[in-house]
Amino acid sequence: MRHDVWIPPVHRDLTGGEERVQIEAVTIGEVVTALEQRFPGIAARLTHEGQLRPGIAVAVNGVVTPRGLRQRLDHASEIHFVPAMAGG
Amino acid sequence: MKSKVIVATTINGEELEFLCEPRQSLLEVLRDVLGLTGAKEGCNNGNCGACNVLLDGVLVNSCLVLGVEAEGRTVETVEGMASGGQLHPLQQKFLEHAALQCGICTPGFLLAAKSLLDHNPDPTEAEVRHWLAGNLCRCTGYDKIVRAVLDAADTV
Amino acid sequence: MTTTTTSYKVIGSRPLRPDGVDKVTGRAIYGADVRLPGMLYGKVLRSPHAHARIVSIDASAALTLRGVRAVITAQDLPAIGDKIADLGESVVNLRYASNNILAHDKVLYHGHAVAAVAADNVHIAEEALALIKVEYEVLPHVLDGKQAMSANAPILLDDLRTNELGKLGNAPTNVAEHIRHQRGDLDKGFAEADVIVERTFHTATVHQGYIEPQNATALWNEDDQVFVWCSTQGAFSVQEQLAELLQIPISRITVTPTEIGGGFGGKINVYLDPLAALLSRKAGHRPVKMTMTRAEVLTSTGPTSGSHIRVKMGARRDGTITAAQAELIYEAGAYPGSPVGAGCGVIFANYRLENLQIDGYDVVVNRPKASAYRAPGGTNAAFASETVVDELAEKLGIDPIEFRLRNAVREGDRRPDGPEYKRIGLIETLEAARSHPHYTAPLTGKHRGRGVAAGYWGNWGGKSSATATVNSDGTVNLIEGSTDIGGSRASIAMQLAETLGLPYEDIRPQVVGTASVGYNDVTGGSRTTFGTGWAVYEVGKKILAEMRQRAAEYWDVPVESVQVADGVFAHNGDQMSFRELAGKLDTPVTASASVHPQNYGPGFGVHIVDVEVDVETGKVEILRYTAAQDVGKAIHPSYVEGQLQGGAAQGIGWALNEEYVYDDKGRLVNASLLDYRMPTALDLPMIDTVLVEAPNPGHPYGVRGVGEVPIVPPAAAVANAIYRAAGVRMTELPMSPARIVAALATQSTNAA
Ligand code: FES
Numbered sequence: 002m003r004h005d006v007w008i009p010p011v012h013r014d015l016t017g018g019e020e021r022v023q024i025e026a027v028t029i030g031e032v033v034t035a036l037e038q039r040f041p042g043i044a045a046r047l048t049h050e051g052q053l054r055p056g057i058a059v060a061v062n063g064v065v066t067p068r069g070l071r072q073r074l075d076h077a078s079e080i081h082f083v084p085a086m087a088g089g
Numbered sequence: 090m091k092s093k094v095i096v097a098t099t100i101n102g103e104e105l106e107f108l109c110e111p112r113q114s115l116l117e118v119l120r121d122v123l124g125l126t127g128a129k130e131g132c133n134n135g136n137c138g139a140c141n142v143l144l145d146g147v148l149v150n151s152c153l154v155l156g157v158e159a160e161g162r163t164v165e166t167v168e169g170m171a172s173g174g175q176l177h178p179l180q181q182k183f184l185e186h187a188a189l190q191c192g193i194c195t196p197g198f199l200l201a202a203k204s205l206l207d208h209n210p211d212p213t214e215a216e217v218r219h220w221l222a223g224n225l226c227r228c229t230g231y232d233k234i235v236r237a238v239l240d241a242a243d244t245v
Numbered sequence: 246m247t248t249t250t251t252s253y254k255v256i257g258s259r260p261l262r263p264d265g266v267d268k269v270t271g272r273a274i275y276g277a278d279v280r281l282p283g284m285l286y287g288k289v290l291r292s293p294h295a296h297a298r299i300v301s302i303d304a305s306a307a308l309t310l311r312g313v314r315a316v317i318t319a320q321d322l323p324a325i326g327d328k329i330a331d332l333g334e335s336v337v338n339l340r341y342a343s344n345n346i347l348a349h350d351k352v353l354y355h356g357h358a359v360a361a362v363a364a365d366n367v368h369i370a371e372e373a374l375a376l377i378k379v380e381y382e383v384l385p386h387v388l389d390g391k392q393a394m395s396a397n398a399p400i401l402l403d404d405l406r407t408n409e410l411g412k413l414g415n416a417p418t419n420v421a422e423h424i425r426h427q428r429g430d431l432d433k434g435f436a437e438a439d440v441i442v443e444r445t446f447h448t449a450t451v452h453q454g455y456i457e458p459q460n461a462t463a464l465w466n467e468d469d470q471v472f473v474w475c476s477t478q479g480a481f482s483v484q485e486q487l488a489e490l491l492q493i494p495i496s497r498i499t500v501t502p503t504e505i506g507g508g509f510g511g512k513i514n515v516y517l518d519p520l521a522a523l524l525s526r527k528a529g530h531r532p533v534k535m536t537m538t539r540a541e542v543l544t545s546t547g548p549t550s551g552s553h554i555r556v557k558m559g560a561r562r563d564g565t566i567t568a569a570q571a572e573l574i575y576e577a578g579a580y581p582g583s584p585v586g587a588g589c590g591v592i593f594a595n596y597r598l599e600n601l602q603i604d605g606y607d608v609v610v611n612r613p614k615a616s617a618y619r620a621p622g623g624t625n626a627a628f629a630s631e632t633v634v635d636e637l638a639e640k641l642g643i644d645p646i647e648f649r650l651r652n653a654v655r656e657g658d659r660r661p662d663g664p665e666y667k668r669i670g671l672i673e674t675l676e677a678a679r680s681h682p683h684y685t686a687p688l689t690g691k692h693r694g695r696g697v698a699a700g701y702w703g704n705w706g707g708k709s710s711a712t713a714t715v716n717s718d719g720t721v722n723l724i725e726g727s728t729d730i731g732g733s734r735a736s737i738a739m740q741l742a743e744t745l746g747l748p749y750e751d752i753r754p755q756v757v758g759t760a761s762v763g764y765n766d767v768t769g770g771s772r773t774t775f776g777t778g779w780a781v782y783e784v785g786k787k788i789l790a791e792m793r794q795r796a797a798e799y800w801d802v803p804v805e806s807v808q809v810a811d812g813v814f815a816h817n818g819d820q821m822s823f824r825e826l827a828g829k830l831d832t833p834v835t836a837s838a839s840v841h842p843q844n845y846g847p848g849f850g851v852h853i854v855d856v857e858v859d860v861e862t863g864k865v866e867i868l869r870y871t872a873a874q875d876v877g878k879a880i881h882p883s884y885v886e887g888q889l890q891g892g893a894a895q896g897i898g899w900a901l902n903e904e905y906v907y908d909d910k911g912r913l914v915n916a917s918l919l920d921y922r923m924p925t926a927l928d929l930p931m932i933d934t935v936l937v938e939a940p941n942p943g944h945p946y947g948v949r950g951v952g953e954v955p956i957v958p959p960a961a962a963v964a965n966a967i968y969r970a971a972g973v974r975m976t977e978l979p980m981s982p983a984r985i986v987a988a989l990a991t992q993s994t995n996a997a
């Protein structure tokens with residue numbers, strides 16, 4: 002399944018400016034692995050010790066998922082890595 | 090150990106004596122000596138009204154009154170507002186109007202409002218706002234508090 | 246006004262809150278009301294300096310004072326290396342969190358905790374503080390975010406390096422992070438614009454201002470079990486923070502939440518709790534109670550960030566915004582972690598934008614470490630962008646609500662950080678504001694003006710757990726773990742009643758501590774009625790399923806043949822009410838559920854305000870105020886209105902009066918409620934509300950978070966009204982009398 006993965010502006014230095022890429026994957030973890038193969042260094046920016054970095058969240062089709070890297074992708078999806086935000 | 094003083098007073102209609110240090114405020118005495126924790130401490134210097142009680146019927150910030158000043162006087166706290174199993178109309182109206190969110194300011198507002206209605210049973214909105222300006226509420230924006238007081242005035 | 250058609254029995258009604266009588270009779274127990282046998286009182290010694298190295302601390306004299314039982318300093322805290330932890334709602338470096346509760350080698354702000362004492366009473370504890378000798382080497386300080394970014398600014402944290410767009414810098418700095426959102430082509434966008442407005446803004450540090458000061462009572466038992474009673478937005482968060490800061494297992498900590506006297510985000514981080522626990526251990530395992538004074542609350546807790554913001558926006562003559570750019574510098578206080586990320590999320594969230602760039606900087610300064618405050622970072626951001634939007638509309642000669650409608654986001658549009666919006670209600674809310682009588686009411690008189698502004702907040706779902714048990718008379722006990730700050734016991738119980746088909750009065754909710762219910766995130770992020778409401782919906786469904794099963798067993802029929810509606814079980818002409826069935830249960834029925842829902846969906850508000858400006862004194866009077874908001878579904882409308890009114894009032898205080906004032910030594914000089922002036926009943930009119938009910942499809946009852954949105958628009962709305970009243974565009978908060986007078990003077994000089 003191919004997904005539309007959006008690269009956060011702060012990491013586009015690694016993608017040669019590319020804003021969105023097509024990635025074949027079944028989980029968010031696989032998305033990160035595939036990104037790393039194409040753009041070495043990006044996995045370290047997004048993840049730490051096998052988890053999303055604190056402060057980073059992943060949105061699948063506009064909804065942030067609590068499962069992080071373990072989130073399955075059952076349909077072709079739009080994926081964003083976004084800053085995690087908290088309220089008061 | 091500072092020497093303590095015996096104070097004889099009437100609280101919520103009940104005559105009693107308590108022992109306090111001269112430096113203790115009435116608020117501290119009510120809360121820590123007598124266990125009447127309905128009066129709240131928001132600032133301890135007269136700027137929030139959370140500690141409001143009636144002293145001889147007059148609205149005071151109990152954090153600015155010394156415990157020893159209660160000698161021979163009557164003190165009315167929020168614990169004394171309901172009587173005979175019935176909430177005071179102000180208490181009832183505060184509930185009906187959702188005039189409290191966190192509720193920490195509520196005892197002070199209830200006593201301030203009671204003293205207003207004791208003086209002026211039929212206040213205007215402006216008079217209510219004026220009288221309650223010594224009480225801070227950070228949750229409600231005052232709208233529902235003012236409505237509750239106006240409604241209670243109609244009922245009393 | 247409502248666009249819902251679903252009919253509910255309980256939801257949407259206005260019952261009395263379950264905890265109401267306790268709260269109007271003074272019986273409710275708040276944190277400061279806790280009393281335990283043998284209890285000691287703790288007090289904190291705080292730094293008089295904005296920035297200093299601690300050379301030595303000598304507590305020997307204090308310890309000889311009769312009635313003093315223990316003194317602690319940072320030496321009593323376990324050493325914690327750099328560890329990034331997800332605490333409460335935010336991500337923190339634990340070493341910084343530990344240093345913030347007791348300064349280690351340096352104090353970083355006036356009011357920074359240095360030592361703590363436990364004594365037989367509070368007066369002795371205070372006397373003991375005066376006997377502790379601390380030698381400081383005073384260092385140069387910096388209070389302003391922009392100045393802290395400059396090359397020669399004093400450095401607060403020697404090891405801090407900038408996370409510069411994802412890459413770590415290598416030079417010492419006060420800039421913890423630079424983040425960016427970007428899309429399209431800014432140059433092209435601005436080239437297409439017929440009008441461009443660019444302005445810079447400054448907003449002051451402000452405090453949450455809850456009326457109840459921080460408090461905590463702790464008992465460290467001989468078997469190393471730690472018990473804490475405190476007013477907090479989240480008992481489980483306190484438990485987790487204590488586990489990390491004290492380096493003990495979570496299972497050894499029991500946190501019992503008391504009633505809470507306001508929080509607004511400021512009662513998530515712990516300050517006193519770990520100190521009270523350590524003092525209890527050191528004082529021979531006696532319970533220790535600590536409460537802050539108001540001055541301590543102001544110098545040492547909260548506040549929210551002051552900020553410098555630059556906004557540039559361009560629009561075509563037809564009213565389409567073609568490009569938007571912003572730079573936000575937020576003061577984090579002494580340690581990283583301002584809400585600049587959220588500010589970047591809010592600043593252009595209302596508008597459909599093809600070309601945008603947003604840069605955010607998180608900067609440490611010698612002020613108390615910022616903590617969350619209702620829609621953290623949102624008010625600052627919206628003050629900047631929504632006044633620029635107002636100016637664009639004015640320059641183009643388009644009505645400000647119409648201008649917003651032409652650019653408003655709707656389902657399928659993209660947020661500034663990329664993802665698409667689902668169902669949102671900005672358009673409906675703008676339309677509701679436009680058709681409200683306030684918007685078209687004549688406003689006459691000199692120096693009077695009307696302003697509008699819109700605001701966004703992303704909201705949050707979080708984790709919630711709840712348990713319910715069916716009593717033999719058919720009533721239901723509900724056990725929840727979400728701090729009730731503003732009536733949520735009612736809104737949660739109502740959702741369970743609705744699910745079960747029972748009257749509200751038959752549900753008795755109770756908020757309990759960490760030992761008594763499954764995990765709950767804090768009451769924050771506007772999540773409780775949404776998330777904990779969802780948990781009780783799941784609990785209700787489980788109870789109904791189990792009761793249906795029992796009914797089937799009773800009638801000895803297949804469960805599928807039993808119908809359930811409105812609290813009545815039916816089979817083939819036989820009927821049994823929930824209550825009758827409850828009386829026949831031979832095995833109890835109880836159910837629990839835990840949820841972590843994600844489809845919370847953002848909310849939008851549009852505020853209208855009329856002001857009168859006294860051009861002599863600069864005083865601004867609020868004449869009329871209306872707040873419209875897309876609330877999803879209002880479970881208990883009175884408390885939803887209350888959220889809108891309270892948020893608007895806080896926003897008005899932020900707009901007009903509230904600010905931290907420091908002297909040249911970096912000491913806070915207005916640390917009292919006399920000098921830190923929050924709105925009183927006299928400063929405000931009635932606050933009219935419009936609940937726009939566009940149900941959130943992501944919640945069983947359509948709930949959307951409502952608590953935070955209403956603090957986002959007020960400062961901008963008031964500024965826009967001031968412009969129309971007095972002709973000056975205010976770019977600084979608060980818009981205090983002195984600033985208004987100065988702005989009017991500049992305006993007349995320029996005109997001359
Ligand atoms: S505590 Fe007495 S006025 Fe605030």
Ligand code: FES
Binds near residue numbers: 188190
């Ligand atoms: S209800 Fe919270 S301060 Fe008034």
